Amino acid sequence: MSDVLILVETKEGALDKKTLELIRGGSGLAKELGTGASAVVVGHETSLLAESVASYGLNKVYRLEHPLLKGFKPDAWVGALEWLCKQIVPRVFLISHAFVGREVAPRLAYRLNTELTTDCTGLKIDPADKALIRTKPIYGGNAVAIVKTEGSPQVVTVRRGAFEPVEETATKSEMVPLTPPLDESLIRVKSLKTVEQEVVELDKANIVISGGRGIAEKEDFEVLIALAKALSKTHGKVMVGCSRPVVDKGWMSSDHQVGLTGSMISPEAYVAVGISGAVQHLVGMIRSKKIIAINTDLGCNMFKVADFGVVGDYKEILPALIKKLEE
Numbered sequence: 001m002s003d004v005l006i007l008v009e010t011k012e013g014a015l016d017k018k019t020l021e022l023i024r025g026g027s028g029l030a031k032e033l034g035t036g037a038s039a040v041v042v043g044h045e046t047s048l049l050a051e052s053v054a055s056y057g058l059n060k061v062y063r064l065e066h067p068l069l070k071g072f073k074p075d076a077w078v079g080a081l082e083w084l085c086k087q088i089v090p091r092v093f094l095i096s097h098a099f100v101g102r103e104v105a106p107r108l109a110y111r112l113n114t115e116l117t118t119d120c121t122g123l124k125i126d127p128a129d130k131a132l133i134r135t136k137p138i139y140g141g142n143a144v145a146i147v148k149t150e151g152s153p154q155v156v157t158v159r160r161g162a163f164e165p166v167e168e169t170a171t172k173s174e175m176v177p178l179t180p181p182l183d184e185s186l187i188r189v190k191s192l193k194t195v196e197q198e199v200v201e202l203d204k205a206n207i208v209i210s211g212g213r214g215i216a217e218k219e220d221f222e223v224l225i226a227l228a229k230a231l232s233k234t235h236g237k238v239m240v241g242c243s244r245p246v247v248d249k250g251w252m253s254s255d256h257q258v259g260l261t262g263s264m265i266s267p268e269a270y271v272a273v274g275i276s277g278a279v280q281h282l283v284g285m286i287r288s289k290k291i292i293a294i295n296t297d298l299g300c301n302m303f304k305v306a307d308f309g310v311v312g313d314y315k316e317i318l319p320a321l322i323k324k325l326e327e
C-alpha cells in the first residue's frame with residue numbers, strides 16, 4: 001500500500017493555493033501514518049507544473065501525461081486517476097472541495113468501490129487502526145460530524161482554508177512520469193467552455209461591504225458600490241459581497257456570497273447592510289477584524305457580533321456615510 005496522495009490543481013497555469021493547503025494537510029497525515037505524501041499532476045505537457053510541485057517536501061510527484069488530459073476533461077481525468085489508484089493503491093486520497101474535486105471525487109470513489117466524505121474541515125489519523133477521521137460541518141453548519149469509513153482508498157474532499165498553505169523546501173521530490181491507457185471513446189464531455197466573468201476575490205479585500213435581503217431592490221446595490229469606491233481611496237481593496245438570498249434572486253453571482261456555501265473571509269472590516277446574521281452567514285465572516293452592522297432591527301443577530309452598529313434604514317445611512325467620506 002502506498003501513502004497519502006494529493007490531487008494537484010492549477011489556477012491560471014500556476015499551482016493553486018488550494019493544492020498547497022492539501023499538501024500541508026496530507027504531509028501531516030503521512031507523518032501520523034509513518035509514511036510519506038505524494039501528489040499527482042494530471043494533464044498534457046505538465047513538466048513545469050510537476051517541477052514546481054516537487055519543491056514542497058513530497059515523496060513522489062506522479063505525472064499523468066496524455067494528450068486526452070489536456071485541459072480539464074472530467075471523463076479522462078477520472079479514468080486516469082482510477083488507473084493510477086489501482087497501480088499505487090494510496091491509503092488516503094485528498095482532493096479539494098472545489099469545481100474539479102466535486103466533479104471528479106464522487107465518480108472516482110464509485111469506480112474504486114470506496115466511500116467518499118466531502119467538504120471536510122479537519123482530518124486526523126486514528127492511532128488505534130490508522131483509519132482517517134474526518135470532521136465536517138452538517139445541518140448548515142449547526143453541527144459537526146465526525147466520520148470514519150472502512151473503504152480503501154480513503155477518499156475525501158477538503159474545504160478551502162482547512163489547512164495553511166505549505167512552504168517550499170530545499171529538497172526535490174522524485175518524479176514519476178506515467179501514461180494512463182486512455183482512448184477517445186471514454187470521453188463523453190468533449191470540451192468545457194470558459195465563460196468570461198468578473199473576477200471576485202473577496203478573500204483578498206481589506207474591507208467587504210455586503211448587502212442582504214434587507215436591500216429593497218437590485219439597483220440599491222449601486223449605493224454599496226459607491227461606498228466601496230469611497231472607502232477604497234483610503235483603505236485599499238474594498239469589495240462588495242452579499243448574503244445568499246441576494247444570489248438566489250439573481251442580483252449577484254455566487255462569487256459574491258459570504259457564508260457556509262460561499263466564501264469564508266476575514267477582512268480588516270466587514271460591513272453588513274440589511275443582513276440579519278443567520279449562522280450560515282456568520283461562519284463566513286465572523287473572523288473579520290471589525291464588524292459593522294447597519295440594520296433596522298436592533299434585535300437582529302448581526303448586532304450581537306458587531307463591534308459597531310447603526311440602527312436604521314440603509315437608504316438614509318449609506319448616502320450620508322458616503323457624503324461624509326467624500327468630505
Ligand SMILES: Cc1cc2nc3c(=O)[nH]c(=O)nc-3n(C[C@H](O)[C@H](O)[C@H](O)COP(=O)(O)OP(=O)(O)OC[C@H]3O[C@@H](n4cnc5c(N)ncnc54)[C@H](O)[C@@H]3O)c2cc1C
Binds near residue numbers: 242315
Ligand atoms: C445549508 C444552508 C447553507 C446556507 N448558506 C448560506 C451562505 O453561505 N450565506 C448566507 O448568507 N446564507 C446562507 N444560508 C441562508 C441563511 O440561513 C439565511 O437565510 C440568510 O443568510 C439570510 O440572509 P439575510 O440576512 O440577507 O436575510 P434576512 O434574514 O431576511 O435578513 C434581512 C435583514 O435586513 C434587515 N433590513 C430590512 N430592511 C432594511 C433596511 N431598509 N435597512 C437596513 N436593514 C434592513 C432586516 O431587519 C433583517 O435583519 C444557508 C442556508 C442553508 C440551509
